[in-house]
Amino acid sequence: MKENTGKSKYVILGMLASMPLTGYTIKKWLENEYSHFWQESYGQIYPTLKVLVAQGLAVCSNKGEHGNGRGQIVYSITEAGRKELSEWMREKPEIEKLRYEILLKISFGENTESEVLIGHLDDFIRRNEELVKEMNQCMEQLNQLKGDGIDCTYSRLTALCGVHVYSAMKDWAVEAKKIINEKGEL
Protein backbone atom coordinates (compact mmCIF):
# COMPACT_ATOMS: atom_id res chain seq x y z
CA MET A 1 0.00 0.00 0.00
CA LYS A 2 1.45 3.30 -1.14
CA GLU A 3 2.49 6.06 1.22
CA ASN A 4 0.30 8.83 -0.22
CA THR A 5 2.04 11.96 0.99
CA GLY A 6 -0.24 14.18 -1.08
CA LYS A 7 -3.23 16.23 -0.06
CA SER A 8 -5.96 13.77 -1.10
CA LYS A 9 -5.87 12.23 2.34
CA TYR A 10 -6.75 15.49 4.05
CA VAL A 11 -9.33 16.55 1.51
CA ILE A 12 -11.21 13.32 2.11
CA LEU A 13 -10.81 13.58 5.88
CA GLY A 14 -12.13 17.13 5.71
CA MET A 15 -15.21 15.97 3.87
CA LEU A 16 -15.79 12.95 6.09
CA ALA A 17 -15.56 15.28 9.08
CA SER A 18 -18.96 16.74 8.18
CA MET A 19 -20.72 13.45 7.35
CA PRO A 20 -20.15 9.80 6.35
CA LEU A 21 -19.71 9.39 2.59
CA THR A 22 -19.07 6.83 -0.14
CA GLY A 23 -16.25 7.25 -2.65
CA TYR A 24 -18.81 8.14 -5.26
CA THR A 25 -20.48 10.86 -3.22
CA ILE A 26 -17.08 12.29 -2.33
CA LYS A 27 -16.33 12.62 -6.04
CA LYS A 28 -19.73 14.18 -6.81
CA TRP A 29 -19.46 16.59 -3.93
CA LEU A 30 -16.00 17.64 -5.02
CA GLU A 31 -17.25 18.25 -8.55
CA ASN A 32 -20.16 20.38 -7.37
CA GLU A 33 -18.75 22.34 -4.48
CA TYR A 34 -14.96 22.27 -4.64
CA SER A 35 -14.10 22.06 -8.31
CA HIS A 36 -13.31 25.78 -8.54
CA PHE A 37 -10.32 25.36 -6.29
CA TRP A 38 -9.68 21.66 -5.91
CA GLN A 39 -10.15 18.42 -7.81
CA GLU A 40 -9.58 14.75 -7.14
CA SER A 41 -10.08 11.74 -9.38
CA TYR A 42 -11.43 8.28 -8.61
CA GLY A 43 -7.89 7.04 -9.07
CA GLN A 44 -7.00 8.95 -5.91
CA ILE A 45 -10.20 8.72 -3.93
CA TYR A 46 -10.65 4.95 -3.75
CA PRO A 47 -7.06 4.03 -2.91
CA THR A 48 -6.88 6.88 -0.38
CA LEU A 49 -10.04 5.68 1.36
CA LYS A 50 -8.38 2.29 1.82
CA VAL A 51 -5.25 3.93 3.20
CA LEU A 52 -7.41 5.96 5.59
CA VAL A 53 -9.00 2.77 6.95
CA ALA A 54 -5.63 1.03 7.16
CA GLN A 55 -4.29 3.95 9.19
CA GLY A 56 -7.30 3.96 11.50
CA LEU A 57 -8.35 7.45 10.39
CA ALA A 58 -11.64 6.21 8.96
CA VAL A 59 -13.89 3.17 9.25
CA CYS A 60 -16.12 1.65 6.60
CA SER A 61 -19.59 0.26 7.12
CA ASN A 62 -18.78 -2.49 4.67
CA LYS A 63 -22.23 -3.53 3.42
CA GLY A 64 -21.21 -7.06 2.50
CA GLU A 65 -21.37 -7.60 -1.26
CA HIS A 66 -18.45 -5.46 -2.37
CA GLY A 67 -16.28 -5.86 -5.45
CA ASN A 68 -17.77 -4.01 -8.38
CA GLY A 69 -21.27 -2.77 -8.85
CA ARG A 70 -23.35 -1.30 -6.09
CA GLY A 71 -21.86 -2.69 -2.94
CA GLN A 72 -22.11 0.73 -1.36
CA ILE A 73 -19.28 1.31 1.11
CA VAL A 74 -19.89 4.20 3.49
CA TYR A 75 -16.85 5.72 5.18
CA SER A 76 -16.86 7.60 8.48
CA ILE A 77 -14.09 9.56 10.18
CA THR A 78 -12.64 8.31 13.48
CA GLU A 79 -11.36 10.33 16.41
CA ALA A 80 -7.81 9.67 15.18
CA GLY A 81 -8.92 11.00 11.81
CA ARG A 82 -10.24 14.20 13.35
CA LYS A 83 -6.99 14.67 15.18
CA GLU A 84 -4.96 14.15 11.99
CA LEU A 85 -7.19 16.62 10.15
CA SER A 86 -6.91 19.20 12.91
CA GLU A 87 -3.10 18.92 12.82
CA TRP A 88 -3.05 19.40 9.06
CA MET A 89 -5.31 22.45 9.39
CA ARG A 90 -2.56 24.15 11.42
CA GLU A 91 0.10 23.53 8.80
CA LYS A 92 0.89 26.43 6.53
CA PRO A 93 -0.85 25.98 3.17
CA GLU A 94 1.51 25.34 0.30
CA ILE A 95 2.02 28.02 -2.32
CA GLU A 96 -0.37 27.37 -5.16
CA LYS A 97 0.92 26.52 -8.61
CA LEU A 98 -1.36 27.73 -11.33
CA ARG A 99 -1.50 26.80 -14.99
CA TYR A 100 -3.21 29.31 -17.21
CA GLU A 101 -3.00 28.18 -20.80
CA ILE A 102 -4.42 31.50 -21.94
CA LEU A 103 -1.46 33.35 -20.42
CA LEU A 104 0.89 30.99 -22.18
CA LYS A 105 -0.78 31.77 -25.49
CA ILE A 106 -0.74 35.49 -24.76
CA SER A 107 2.99 35.40 -24.02
CA PHE A 108 3.62 33.52 -27.26
CA GLY A 109 1.47 36.13 -29.00
CA GLU A 110 4.10 36.94 -31.61
CA ASN A 111 3.48 33.54 -33.17
CA THR A 112 -0.06 34.24 -34.33
CA GLU A 113 -2.40 36.96 -35.55
CA SER A 114 -3.85 39.38 -33.01
CA GLU A 115 -7.36 38.26 -34.06
CA VAL A 116 -6.62 34.81 -32.67
CA LEU A 117 -5.63 36.27 -29.32
CA ILE A 118 -8.68 38.55 -29.27
CA GLY A 119 -10.86 35.51 -29.92
CA HIS A 120 -9.35 33.61 -27.01
CA LEU A 121 -9.79 36.65 -24.77
CA ASP A 122 -13.44 37.02 -25.79
CA ASP A 123 -14.12 33.41 -24.82
CA PHE A 124 -12.25 33.96 -21.59
CA ILE A 125 -14.27 37.09 -20.76
CA ARG A 126 -17.54 35.31 -21.42
CA ARG A 127 -16.55 32.36 -19.28
CA ASN A 128 -15.42 34.51 -16.38
CA GLU A 129 -18.55 36.65 -16.49
CA GLU A 130 -20.60 33.50 -16.19
CA LEU A 131 -18.48 32.30 -13.31
CA VAL A 132 -18.94 35.60 -11.47
CA LYS A 133 -22.70 35.27 -11.94
CA GLU A 134 -22.60 31.68 -10.72
CA MET A 135 -20.56 32.60 -7.64
CA ASN A 136 -22.90 35.48 -6.82
CA GLN A 137 -25.93 33.21 -7.06
CA CYS A 138 -24.16 30.77 -4.80
CA MET A 139 -23.54 33.59 -2.30
CA GLU A 140 -27.21 34.56 -2.34
CA GLN A 141 -28.36 31.01 -1.68
CA LEU A 142 -25.93 30.71 1.20
CA ASN A 143 -27.07 34.05 2.60
CA GLN A 144 -30.65 32.76 2.62
CA LEU A 145 -29.54 29.69 4.55
CA LYS A 146 -27.84 32.05 6.95
CA GLY A 147 -31.18 33.84 7.42
CA ASP A 148 -32.67 30.46 8.37
CA GLY A 149 -30.10 30.15 11.12
CA ILE A 150 -27.80 27.72 9.30
CA ASP A 151 -24.19 28.82 9.48
CA CYS A 152 -22.27 28.45 6.27
CA THR A 153 -19.67 31.16 6.71
CA TYR A 154 -16.87 29.08 5.25
CA SER A 155 -18.73 28.12 2.09
CA ARG A 156 -19.61 31.78 1.64
CA LEU A 157 -15.95 32.69 1.95
CA THR A 158 -14.86 30.36 -0.83
CA ALA A 159 -17.66 31.63 -3.09
CA LEU A 160 -16.59 35.18 -2.28
CA CYS A 161 -13.08 34.32 -3.38
CA GLY A 162 -14.51 33.14 -6.69
CA VAL A 163 -16.32 36.45 -7.15
CA HIS A 164 -13.10 38.37 -6.54
CA VAL A 165 -10.83 36.25 -8.71
CA TYR A 166 -13.14 35.71 -11.68
CA SER A 167 -13.99 39.43 -11.74
CA ALA A 168 -10.31 40.28 -11.75
CA MET A 169 -9.64 37.85 -14.59
CA LYS A 170 -12.44 39.33 -16.62
CA ASP A 171 -11.24 42.89 -15.98
CA TRP A 172 -7.74 41.92 -17.04
CA ALA A 173 -8.95 40.31 -20.24
CA VAL A 174 -10.95 43.42 -21.18
CA GLU A 175 -7.88 45.57 -20.63
CA ALA A 176 -5.67 43.11 -22.48
CA LYS A 177 -7.95 43.26 -25.53
CA LYS A 178 -7.68 47.04 -25.54
CA ILE A 179 -3.88 46.92 -25.39
CA ILE A 180 -3.62 44.34 -28.17
CA ASN A 181 -5.91 46.42 -30.37
CA GLU A 182 -3.82 49.53 -29.74
CA LYS A 183 -0.68 47.64 -30.67
CA GLY A 184 -2.31 46.51 -33.91
CA GLU A 185 -3.21 50.07 -34.87
CA LEU A 186 0.41 51.26 -34.94
Added chain:
Amino acid sequence: MKENTGKSKYVILGMLASMPLTGYTIKKWLENEYSHFWQESYGQIYPTLKVLVAQGLAVCSNKGEHGNGRGQIVYSITEAGRKELSEWMREKPEIEKLRYEILLKISFGENTESEVLIGHLDDFIRRNEELVKEMNQCMEQLNQLKGDGIDCTYSRLTALCGVHVYSAMKDWAVEAKKIINEKGEL
Protein backbone atom coordinates in the same frame (compact mmCIF):
# COMPACT_ATOMS: atom_id res chain seq x y z
CA MET B 1 9.48 7.11 -27.24
CA LYS B 2 6.32 8.27 -25.55
CA GLU B 3 3.56 10.17 -27.32
CA ASN B 4 3.48 13.24 -25.07
CA THR B 5 0.05 14.67 -25.80
CA GLY B 6 0.43 17.28 -23.06
CA LYS B 7 1.28 20.94 -23.26
CA SER B 8 5.04 20.69 -22.56
CA LYS B 9 5.69 20.30 -26.26
CA TYR B 10 4.09 23.63 -27.12
CA VAL B 11 5.56 25.49 -24.19
CA ILE B 12 9.03 24.51 -25.33
CA LEU B 13 8.25 25.29 -28.97
CA GLY B 14 6.95 28.70 -27.91
CA MET B 15 10.19 29.43 -26.09
CA LEU B 16 12.41 28.11 -28.87
CA ALA B 17 10.47 30.33 -31.29
CA SER B 18 12.16 33.38 -29.80
CA MET B 19 15.69 31.95 -29.55
CA PRO B 20 17.71 28.69 -29.45
CA LEU B 21 17.97 27.28 -25.93
CA THR B 22 19.36 24.38 -23.91
CA GLY B 23 17.16 22.28 -21.63
CA TYR B 24 18.74 23.99 -18.67
CA THR B 25 18.08 27.53 -19.92
CA ILE B 26 14.49 26.56 -20.73
CA LYS B 27 14.01 25.48 -17.14
CA LYS B 28 15.64 28.64 -15.75
CA TRP B 29 13.64 30.87 -18.05
CA LEU B 30 10.42 29.12 -17.03
CA GLU B 31 11.28 29.60 -13.37
CA ASN B 32 12.00 33.30 -13.80
CA GLU B 33 9.42 34.47 -16.29
CA TYR B 34 6.62 31.92 -16.48
CA SER B 35 6.40 30.39 -13.03
CA HIS B 36 3.41 32.54 -12.05
CA PHE B 37 1.23 30.80 -14.58
CA TRP B 38 3.14 27.77 -15.83
CA GLN B 39 5.75 25.29 -14.66
CA GLU B 40 7.61 22.39 -16.16
CA SER B 41 10.11 20.00 -14.60
CA TYR B 42 13.33 18.53 -16.01
CA GLY B 43 11.50 15.24 -16.13
CA GLN B 44 9.33 16.75 -18.84
CA ILE B 45 11.74 19.12 -20.55
CA TYR B 46 14.52 16.72 -21.54
CA PRO B 47 12.34 13.91 -22.89
CA THR B 48 10.16 16.44 -24.71
CA LEU B 49 13.18 18.01 -26.40
CA LYS B 50 14.10 14.58 -27.77
CA VAL B 51 10.55 14.06 -29.02
CA LEU B 52 10.66 17.47 -30.69
CA VAL B 53 13.83 16.51 -32.57
CA ALA B 54 12.41 13.08 -33.47
CA GLN B 55 9.32 14.80 -34.91
CA GLY B 56 11.40 17.29 -36.87
CA LEU B 57 10.00 20.24 -34.93
CA ALA B 58 13.41 21.18 -33.53
CA VAL B 59 17.07 20.48 -34.30
CA CYS B 60 19.96 20.23 -31.85
CA SER B 61 23.45 21.60 -32.39
CA ASN B 62 24.85 18.54 -30.67
CA LYS B 63 28.21 19.76 -29.38
CA GLY B 64 29.90 16.36 -29.36
CA GLU B 65 30.70 15.20 -25.82
CA HIS B 66 27.21 14.59 -24.47
CA GLY B 67 26.04 12.20 -21.80
CA ASN B 68 26.19 13.85 -18.40
CA GLY B 69 28.07 16.92 -17.37
CA ARG B 70 28.45 19.95 -19.54
CA GLY B 71 27.92 18.69 -23.06
CA GLN B 72 25.75 21.68 -23.83
CA ILE B 73 23.02 20.80 -26.35
CA VAL B 74 21.41 23.83 -27.95
CA TYR B 75 17.97 23.34 -29.52
CA SER B 76 16.49 25.46 -32.30
CA ILE B 77 13.00 25.46 -33.76
CA THR B 78 12.44 24.34 -37.37
CA GLU B 79 9.92 25.66 -39.87
CA ALA B 80 7.77 22.59 -39.16
CA GLY B 81 8.03 23.51 -35.48
CA ARG B 82 6.82 27.05 -36.14
CA LYS B 83 3.89 25.69 -38.10
CA GLU B 84 2.95 23.28 -35.31
CA LEU B 85 3.20 26.10 -32.77
CA SER B 86 1.07 28.40 -34.87
CA GLU B 87 -1.62 25.73 -35.19
CA TRP B 88 -1.66 25.20 -31.46
CA MET B 89 -1.98 28.95 -30.91
CA ARG B 90 -5.33 28.84 -32.72
CA GLU B 91 -6.73 26.08 -30.55
CA LYS B 92 -9.02 27.16 -27.76
CA PRO B 93 -7.12 27.21 -24.45
CA GLU B 94 -8.24 24.56 -22.00
CA ILE B 95 -10.14 25.58 -18.89
CA GLU B 96 -7.67 26.00 -16.08
CA LYS B 97 -7.77 23.76 -13.05
CA LEU B 98 -6.61 25.51 -9.93
CA ARG B 99 -5.62 24.13 -6.57
CA TYR B 100 -5.78 26.58 -3.69
CA GLU B 101 -4.90 24.81 -0.49
CA ILE B 102 -5.88 27.91 1.48
CA LEU B 103 -9.46 27.66 0.17
CA LEU B 104 -9.54 24.02 1.15
CA LYS B 105 -8.50 24.94 4.67
CA ILE B 106 -11.02 27.77 4.79
CA SER B 107 -13.84 25.45 3.75
CA PHE B 108 -12.82 22.94 6.41
CA GLY B 109 -12.72 25.85 8.87
CA GLU B 110 -15.03 24.15 11.38
CA ASN B 111 -12.22 21.74 12.18
CA THR B 112 -9.90 24.28 13.76
CA GLU B 113 -9.78 27.52 15.75
CA SER B 114 -10.49 30.77 13.95
CA GLU B 115 -7.02 32.02 15.03
CA VAL B 116 -5.45 29.34 12.84
CA LEU B 117 -7.44 30.51 9.81
CA ILE B 118 -6.63 34.15 10.53
CA GLY B 119 -2.94 33.22 10.67
CA HIS B 120 -3.10 31.52 7.27
CA LEU B 121 -4.94 34.51 5.82
CA ASP B 122 -2.35 36.91 7.21
CA ASP B 123 0.43 34.96 5.51
CA PHE B 124 -1.61 34.87 2.35
CA ILE B 125 -2.20 38.64 2.42
CA ARG B 126 1.49 39.32 2.93
CA ARG B 127 2.48 37.02 0.09
CA ASN B 128 -0.02 38.49 -2.33
CA GLU B 129 0.97 42.05 -1.46
CA GLU B 130 4.55 41.16 -2.30
CA LEU B 131 3.47 39.56 -5.56
CA VAL B 132 1.52 42.68 -6.54
CA LYS B 133 4.62 44.76 -5.83
CA GLU B 134 6.77 42.37 -7.86
CA MET B 135 4.35 42.41 -10.80
CA ASN B 136 4.20 46.21 -10.74
CA GLN B 137 7.99 46.46 -10.77
CA CYS B 138 8.04 44.06 -13.67
CA MET B 139 5.52 46.25 -15.52
CA GLU B 140 7.69 49.33 -14.92
CA GLN B 141 10.79 47.64 -16.29
CA LEU B 142 8.90 46.51 -19.35
CA ASN B 143 7.47 50.00 -19.86
CA GLN B 144 11.03 51.37 -19.86
CA LEU B 145 12.02 48.87 -22.54
CA LYS B 146 8.99 50.03 -24.46
CA GLY B 147 10.31 53.59 -24.23
CA ASP B 148 13.56 52.32 -25.78
CA GLY B 149 11.59 51.05 -28.76
CA ILE B 150 11.60 47.38 -27.71
CA ASP B 151 8.13 45.87 -27.95
CA CYS B 152 7.18 43.63 -25.08
CA THR B 153 3.41 44.00 -25.13
CA TYR B 154 2.78 40.33 -24.42
CA SER B 155 5.07 40.15 -21.40
CA ARG B 156 3.41 43.27 -20.06
CA LEU B 157 0.02 41.63 -20.47
CA THR B 158 0.97 38.61 -18.39
CA ALA B 159 2.43 40.84 -15.70
CA LEU B 160 -0.76 42.91 -15.77
CA CYS B 161 -2.75 39.74 -15.18
CA GLY B 162 -0.62 39.09 -12.12
CA VAL B 163 -1.37 42.56 -10.77
CA HIS B 164 -5.11 41.98 -11.20
CA VAL B 165 -5.25 38.49 -9.76
CA TYR B 166 -2.91 38.94 -6.81
CA SER B 167 -4.68 42.18 -5.84
CA ALA B 168 -8.02 40.37 -5.97
CA MET B 169 -6.70 37.54 -3.80
CA LYS B 170 -5.36 39.99 -1.26
CA ASP B 171 -8.64 41.93 -1.16
CA TRP B 172 -10.56 38.72 -0.66
CA ALA B 173 -8.33 37.63 2.20
CA VAL B 174 -8.75 40.97 3.97
CA GLU B 175 -12.53 40.67 3.66
CA ALA B 176 -12.42 37.02 4.73
CA LYS B 177 -10.55 37.93 7.91
CA LYS B 178 -13.22 40.48 8.75
CA ILE B 179 -16.02 37.97 8.24
CA ILE B 180 -14.30 35.32 10.34
CA ASN B 181 -13.74 37.81 13.15
CA GLU B 182 -17.40 38.88 13.06
CA LYS B 183 -18.45 35.24 13.27
CA GLY B 184 -16.18 34.78 16.29
CA GLU B 185 -17.75 37.73 18.13
CA LEU B 186 -21.23 36.20 18.17
Added chain:
DNA sequence: GATTTATATATCAAAAAGATATATCATAAT
Protein backbone atom coordinates in the same frame (compact mmCIF):
# COMPACT_ATOMS: atom_id res chain seq x y z
C1' DG C 1 -40.42 -5.40 -20.79
C1' DA C 2 -36.61 -2.67 -22.64
C1' DT C 3 -33.67 1.14 -22.50
C1' DT C 4 -31.40 4.71 -20.41
C1' DT C 5 -29.44 7.19 -16.62
C1' DA C 6 -27.44 7.52 -12.12
C1' DT C 7 -25.03 5.13 -8.69
C1' DA C 8 -20.93 2.75 -7.36
C1' DT C 9 -16.28 0.49 -7.07
C1' DA C 10 -12.07 -0.38 -9.19
C1' DT C 11 -7.94 -0.12 -12.03
C1' DC C 12 -4.65 1.10 -15.73
C1' DA C 13 -1.94 4.03 -18.73
C1' DA C 14 -0.23 8.35 -19.40
C1' DA C 15 1.20 12.80 -17.84
C1' DA C 16 3.44 15.67 -14.51
C1' DA C 17 6.01 16.70 -10.46
C1' DG C 18 9.79 16.24 -7.46
C1' DA C 19 13.92 14.50 -6.16
C1' DT C 20 18.28 13.07 -7.06
C1' DA C 21 22.56 11.34 -9.49
C1' DT C 22 26.26 12.66 -12.29
C1' DA C 23 29.58 15.70 -14.22
C1' DT C 24 31.75 20.07 -15.59
C1' DC C 25 33.21 24.72 -15.34
C1' DA C 26 33.93 29.18 -12.91
C1' DT C 27 35.09 31.50 -9.03
C1' DA C 28 35.96 32.50 -4.36
C1' DA C 29 38.34 31.23 -0.25
C1' DT C 30 42.14 29.22 2.05
Added chain:
DNA sequence: ATTATGATATATCTTTTTGATATATAAATC
Protein backbone atom coordinates in the same frame (compact mmCIF):
# COMPACT_ATOMS: atom_id res chain seq x y z
C1' DA D 1 48.15 26.27 -5.80
C1' DT D 2 44.52 23.86 -4.05
C1' DT D 3 40.12 23.28 -2.31
C1' DA D 4 35.38 24.23 -1.73
C1' DT D 5 31.37 26.09 -3.45
C1' DG D 6 27.93 27.24 -6.61
C1' DA D 7 26.14 27.58 -11.23
C1' DT D 8 25.63 25.05 -15.41
C1' DA D 9 23.95 20.94 -17.67
C1' DT D 10 21.94 16.35 -18.82
C1' DA D 11 19.49 12.48 -17.34
C1' DT D 12 16.48 9.39 -14.86
C1' DC D 13 13.56 7.34 -11.22
C1' DT D 14 9.74 7.36 -8.11
C1' DT D 15 5.60 9.20 -6.70
C1' DT D 16 1.47 11.81 -7.65
C1' DT D 17 -2.21 13.02 -10.39
C1' DT D 18 -5.11 12.69 -14.19
C1' DG D 19 -8.15 10.68 -17.47
C1' DA D 20 -10.21 7.00 -19.35
C1' DT D 21 -12.38 2.90 -18.99
C1' DA D 22 -14.30 -1.65 -17.27
C1' DT D 23 -17.74 -3.62 -14.51
C1' DA D 24 -22.10 -3.96 -12.29
C1' DT D 25 -26.49 -2.64 -10.21
C1' DA D 26 -30.58 0.12 -9.00
C1' DA D 27 -33.87 3.37 -10.47
C1' DA D 28 -36.36 5.77 -13.73
C1' DT D 29 -38.30 6.38 -18.15
C1' DC D 30 -40.38 4.93 -22.30
